[in-house]
Amino acid sequence: MPDREFVLRKHKEHRGKIEVIGKVPVETKEQLSTYYTPGVAQVSLEINAHPETVYDYTNKGNSVAIVTDGTRILGLGDVGPEAGMAVMEGKAVLFKRFGGIDAVPLCISKGTEQEILAFLRQIEPTFGAINMEDIEVPKVLRIVREASHTLSIPVFHDDQQGTGVVVLAALMNALKVAGKKKDVRIVIMGAGSAGMGIAKMLFFAGFRNLYVLDSKGLIYKGRKQDMNEFKEEIAQKTNPEGMRGTLEDAIKGADVFIGASGRPGILKKRHIRSMADKPIVFALTNPVPEIEYEDAREAGAFIVATGRSDTRNQINNVVAFPGIMRGLLEVRATAVSEAMLYAAAEEIARSCGKPSQESIISSIVNKKVALKLTENVAAAVAKAAINEGLARVSKDPEAVKRDVRSSVRRYERIERRFATPA
Amino acid sequence: MPDREFVLRKHKEHRGKIEVIGKVPVETKEQLSTYYTPGVAQVSLEINAHPETVYDYTNKGNSVAIVTDGTRILGLGDVGPEAGMAVMEGKAVLFKRFGGIDAVPLCISKGTEQEILAFLRQIEPTFGAINMEDIEVPKVLRIVREASHTLSIPVFHDDQQGTGVVVLAALMNALKVAGKKKDVRIVIMGAGSAGMGIAKMLFFAGFRNLYVLDSKGLIYKGRKQDMNEFKEEIAQKTNPEGMRGTLEDAIKGADVFIGASGRPGILKKRHIRSMADKPIVFALTNPVPEIEYEDAREAGAFIVATGRSDTRNQINNVVAFPGIMRGLLEVRATAVSEAMLYAAAEEIARSCGKPSQESIISSIVNKKVALKLTENVAAAVAKAAINEGLARVSKDPEAVKRDVRSSVRRYERIERRFATPA
Numbered sequence: 001m002p003d004r005e006f007v008l009r010k011h012k013e014h015r016g017k018i019e020v021i022g023k024v025p026v027e028t029k030e031q032l033s034t035y036y037t038p039g040v041a042q043v044s045l046e047i048n049a050h051p052e053t054v055y056d057y058t059n060k061g062n063s064v065a066i067v068t069d070g071t072r073i074l075g076l077g078d079v080g081p082e083a084g085m086a087v088m089e090g091k092a093v094l095f096k097r098f099g100g101i102d103a104v105p106l107c108i109s110k111g112t113e114q115e116i117l118a119f120l121r122q123i124e125p126t127f128g129a130i131n132m133e134d135i136e137v138p139k140v141l142r143i144v145r146e147a148s149h150t151l152s153i154p155v156f157h158d159d160q161q162g163t164g165v166v167v168l169a170a171l172m173n174a175l176k177v178a179g180k181k182k183d184v185r186i187v188i189m190g191a192g193s194a195g196m197g198i199a200k201m202l203f204f205a206g207f208r209n210l211y212v213l214d215s216k217g218l219i220y221k222g223r224k225q226d227m228n229e230f231k232e233e234i235a236q237k238t239n240p241e242g243m244r245g246t247l248e249d250a251i252k253g254a255d256v257f258i259g260a261s262g263r264p265g266i267l268k269k270r271h272i273r274s275m276a277d278k279p280i281v282f283a284l285t286n287p288v289p290e291i292e293y294e295d296a297r298e299a300g301a302f303i304v305a306t307g308r309s310d311t312r313n314q315i316n317n318v319v320a321f322p323g324i325m326r327g328l329l330e331v332r333a334t335a336v337s338e339a340m341l342y343a344a345a346e347e348i349a350r351s352c353g354k355p356s357q358e359s360i361i362s363s364i365v366n367k368k369v370a371l372k373l374t375e376n377v378a379a380a381v382a383k384a385a386i387n388e389g390l391a392r393v394s395k396d397p398e399a400v401k402r403d404v405r406s407s408v409r410r411y412e413r414i415e416r417r418f419a420t421p422a
Numbered sequence: 423m424p425d426r427e428f429v430l431r432k433h434k435e436h437r438g439k440i441e442v443i444g445k446v447p448v449e450t451k452e453q454l455s456t457y458y459t460p461g462v463a464q465v466s467l468e469i470n471a472h473p474e475t476v477y478d479y480t481n482k483g484n485s486v487a488i489v490t491d492g493t494r495i496l497g498l499g500d501v502g503p504e505a506g507m508a509v510m511e512g513k514a515v516l517f518k519r520f521g522g523i524d525a526v527p528l529c530i531s532k533g534t535e536q537e538i539l540a541f542l543r544q545i546e547p548t549f550g551a552i553n554m555e556d557i558e559v560p561k562v563l564r565i566v567r568e569a570s571h572t573l574s575i576p577v578f579h580d581d582q583q584g585t586g587v588v589v590l591a592a593l594m595n596a597l598k599v600a601g602k603k604k605d606v607r608i609v610i611m612g613a614g615s616a617g618m619g620i621a622k623m624l625f626f627a628g629f630r631n632l633y634v635l636d637s638k639g640l641i642y643k644g645r646k647q648d649m650n651e652f653k654e655e656i657a658q659k660t661n662p663e664g665m666r667g668t669l670e671d672a673i674k675g676a677d678v679f680i681g682a683s684g685r686p687g688i689l690k691k692r693h694i695r696s697m698a699d700k701p702i703v704f705a706l707t708n709p710v711p712e713i714e715y716e717d718a719r720e721a722g723a724f725i726v727a728t729g730r731s732d733t734r735n736q737i738n739n740v741v742a743f744p745g746i747m748r749g750l751l752e753v754r755a756t757a758v759s760e761a762m763l764y765a766a767a768e769e770i771a772r773s774c775g776k777p778s779q780e781s782i783i784s785s786i787v788n789k790k791v792a793l794k795l796t797e798n799v800a801a802a803v804a805k806a807a808i809n810e811g812l813a814r815v816s817k818d819p820e821a822v823k824r825d826v827r828s829s830v831r832r833y834e835r836i837e838r839r840f841a842t843p844a
Contacts, residue, residue: 002452007461008468008479014445016481017457020524021443022515023436025837029731029787030424035439036512036740038709038730039429041496043508046430048501057430058507059438070547074463079470081547085480086465090458093444102442104526108544118537119544122530125492125503287460308460309451318458365451415447417839 001287017089018096018105023059052392055128055332062407064103064325065127066091067120069110071136072193075262075286081107084134091133097415098370099322099378100407101329103131113142120147120155128329129154129336131321137192138228154328154336159193162317164201165324165341166361167258167282169348170315171202173355174256174303178278184255185209185276189247189267189290191219194260196230201345203237204338210238211250215263218245247271256280259290267291269299278302284315303357312358319348319362323374323404327381330400331391339388343380351376371408375401423709439511440518440527445481474814477550477754484829486525486747487549488513489542491532493558494615497684497708503529506556513555519837520792521744521800522829523751525553535564542569542577550751551576551758553743559614560650576750576758581615584739586623587746587763588783589680589704591770592737593624595777596678596725600700606677607631607698611669611689611712613641616682618652623767625659626760632660633672637685640667669693678702681712689713691721700724706737725779734780741770741784745796745826749803752822753813761810765802773798793830797823 011017024035033039047054055061070084071077088105095103104127108119120130120143132144132155140157147155156162175184186207188199191214199212212219212234216226220242221235243250251257251271259267259282267290272279281301283289286308293311296304305313324344328336349355351362351373364370379397386394433439446457455461469476477483492506493499510527517525526549530541542552542565554566554577562579569577578584597606608629610617613636621634634641634656638648642664643657665672673679673693681689681704689712694701703723705711708730715733718726727735746766750758771777773784773795786792801819808816 002456002461004464007456007464010446010456011465011479015478015483017444017446018442018481018524019445019484019518020440020514020526021518021833021836022439023441024432024439024515026512026515026519027789027837032787033731034424034429034432036509036516037496039424040508040512041498041709042426042429043433044495044498044501044505047508048498048505051502051504054504054507056437057433058504058511059440060504060507061437062441073466074459076463076466076470079466080473082473082476082480082482083466083470085476085482085548086462086469087458089480090448090462092442093446093448094458096441096443097448102440104442105548106545107548109547111544115540115544119541122533122537122541123528125531126507126527126529287463309455365454367449411443414443415449 011086018092059102060126061128061329061332062102063127064095064101064129064131065123066103066105066131066133067108068133069108069116069135071110073134078136081109088133094318095322095325096411098318098364098408099326099374100404100411101322101325113139116143117146120151124151124153127153128332129156129325131325132157134159138230140193141196141230148335152334154333156325156328156336157193157197158317158321160197161336161341162321162324163194163260164197165320165345166315166317166348167198168201168205168345170282170305170313170361171256172345172349173352173360174280177355177357177360178280178302180255180278182206183209185253186211186256186258187250187254188212188258188260190214190260190262191231191234192260192262194284196234198258198260199234199238200338201341204342205345208240211243211254212238213247213250218243218250220244251275257282259283259285261285261290263290264288265290269295272296272299272301282315303360305360313360314363315361318364319373320344320377323377324381326374326404327378327400328385330378330403331382331385331395332393333385334390334392337384337388337390340381340384343384344377347376347380348373371405374408375404378404433508440514481524482548483550483751483754484524485549486517486523486551486553487545488525488527488553488555489530490555491530491538491557493532495556500558503531510555516740517744517747518833520740520786520830521748521796522826522833523744523747535561538565539568542573546573546575549575550754551578551747553747554579556581560652562615563618563652570757574756576755578743578747578750578758579615579619580739580743582619583758583763584743584746585616585682586619587742587767588737588739588770589620590623590627590767592704592727592735592783593678594767594771595774595782596702599777599779599782600702600724602677602700604628605631607675608633608678608680609672609676610634610680610682612636612682612684613653613656614682614684616706618656620680620682621656621660622760623763626764627767630662633665633676634660635669635672640665640672642666673697679704681705681707683707683712685712686710687712691717694718694721694723704737725782727782735782736785737783740786741795742766742799745799746803748796748826749800749822750807752800752825753804753807753817754815755807755812756814757812759806759810759812762803762806765806766799769798769802770795793827796830797826800826
């Protein structure tokens with residue numbers, strides 16, 4: 001973890017992490033009258049006459065809004081939209097650096113579900129897609145579900161869907177290394193955005209022996225305490241025997257533990273010892289995981305992953321969201337679907353090459369690996385969108401890759417010259 | 423006017439005119455963990471503990487939202503938010519180029535006054551100020567008035583306030599050249615955002631012989647037809663004798679005509695001939711003015727100005743809004759006031775040097791002039807904000823100028839290397 005004083009100092013030095021620049025010069029009278037009045041009126045009239053051309057003549061098709069109300073920033077809870085700005089600006093830099101995407105943080109005042117939905121409808125004309133981020137559950141789940149149905153642009157929920165994708169990708173490789181199959185018994189600890197996203201993604205991928213726990217214990221059909229419509233859905237899709245009980249009960253004989261609980265240290269060595277042969281442990285709570293990497297290995301875990309950058313097998317959404325979003329934008333998608341997410345997960349798993357115990361997932365620290373990853377994920381998502389009829393335009397996968405490459409490389413040049421070194 | 427095909431082709435080539443880039447590099451693990459997780463959590467906690475530090479640690483203090491619902495884009499009317507994007511992206515480039523400001527176009531779905539107000543309250547945490555743009559009257563006037571009272575960041579209405587500032591600046595110089603005083607008789611044609619802004623600004627500046635007309639004729643105390651609360655206010659502040667009638671009646675003996683009517687060609691040569699000695703004519707409707715420059719001169723106008731870049735004396739808001747906004751941001755202003763606007767107008771008038779019949783207002787095409795203008799306007803606005811107790815922080819005028827200079831020059835370097843020539 002970097003030193004607090006250092007981090008604050010660097011942020012103060014730059015007064016934030018993003019800026020908005022022009023793609024065109026406005027030096028001469030001719031340029032001014034081409035890109036602003038009176039010339040620009042011709043563009044407005046053209047878009048008004050042919051609404052789809054907004055994707056050709058403006059930056060809409062490469063623009064993403066990162067929307068949060070600051071009610072669940074990282075693991076910090078409700079620290080407010082201003083505090084959220086620091087995180088969302090960072091995310092915007094990652095969108096540009098790894099996906100060539102122009103992302104705008106919109107950290108909005110706290111509001112009801114209906115108010116946030118109204119906000120999303122209002123910004124729909126400006127953006128090619130929306131990235132929902134760090135909003136409390138179950139509010140955010142309702143907003144994402146509703147907005148996905150009513151908006152004509154994709155509403156991507158990274159905490160839920162991005163996490164689901166990257167966990168599925170890591171799990172595919174982990175199972176390969178451990179020689180396990182789809183019938184593995186999987187315990188998911190946590191039923192917030194991440195837990196929900198993981199459970200839904202794994203279910204879509206064909207896993208059926210799923211057991212999801214929240215702070216009250218196992219979720220099962222007929223549970224009354226502390227339920228909501230999303231947990232009901234989980235109850236329908238998981239826990240085939242309707243098992244009740246705690247982590248202690250669920251973990252016995254399980255092949256896989258996936259922690260997205262927000263509860264540091266909750267997984268004990270004895271839990272791992274009670275698991276099936278070659279246990280797989282993903283302890284994803286940040287910064288302090290459900291069990292420390294070394295402790296998990298000592299207790300006999302065959303493969304361990306965390307969300308931290310200082311252990312092997314870091315499971316980090318940044319391998320997923322730039323490519324997914326880029327794929328959606330490339331074909332002007334109208335929505336994001338589970339099939340697109342699954343396609344992304346497959347590409348991410350594949351990108352790892354030959355997985356091993358200590359390498360089940362790609363890292364984006366290597367530039368070339370990162371670029372290849374974005375290219376492939378974007379192409380796979382775009383293809384899936386076309387196949388499902390959720391794309392406004394069709395585009396050849398090779399053309400998608402080429403365009404991703406050129407925009408990311410273009411930004412690398414900008415970064416090299418103008419980003420001040422840390 | 424640039425060729426339609428050329429303008430469309432240039433816009434398509436770039437797919438819009440702005441992009442969002444990082445101010446910091448995210449190449450190494452250390453950089454990633456400083457500017458994103460886990461390091462960024464320290465910044466969020468700091469902002470949560472000390473809310474004002476959002477101005478130190480994020481880009482809020484240099485960020486402006488350009489908000490429109492597309493109901494009155496340029497002179498085109500209600501062409502919708504997507505069509506508005508083309509204009510607002512251009513405006514964002516001007517904000518950066520001339521003010522060093524990061525502006526984000528938010529072209530929102532059409533909505534009621536209350537819905538747009540709710541939207542402004544939602545985005546308040548993210549931005550240092552809001553620029554309202556191209557929304558139909560009287561809706562926008564109500565929104566701006568209400569938002570100015572309820573939001574803790576400035577809500578600047580360029581069509582109204584920016585226009586008021588630049589017209590006042592031009593008028594100050596024109597009167598100097600013509601040897602006229604504050605007691606001049608001024609006819610303002612148009613009672614939309616621009617007409618209102620001009621009337622209010624001139625009243626604040628001490629002009630009392632103001633006559634405002636809308637499409638129904640002169641506005642006077644007690645008029646019943648086609649009034650609203652804003653025209654009522656105008657009726658109170660102008661037209662001291664309660665004169666009724668049309669342009670024909672009002673223009674007789676007037677010293678100054680200011681057209682913001684949206685009605686091309688409405689001012690005839692005979693009208694100018696009926697004006698007082700040394701008539702001053704500002705025909706600002708774009709692209710076709712109330713009277714053509716040459717026609718006005720032929721009819722005997724002593725000074726003529728239009729909104730067009732192909733005549734002398736172009737009255738263009740771009741000399742005003744970058745500097746005004748920058749001044750507001752420099753002192754983290756809580757609102758924009760008439761005194762700040764007046765201070766801006768004085769600086770713009772002064773920047774012209776020695777005014778003459780053919781040069782009553784500065785142009786921004788000369789880079790050095792433009793920069794000096796932004797510096798001086800920003801410093802004047804900042805100073806006025808401090809004097810009025812509407813600044814969150816105090817800042818020395820020289821420090822304001824220095825910071826404006828360094829940020830504009832920094833962007834000039836970016837523009838030179840990365841903006842593709844037109």
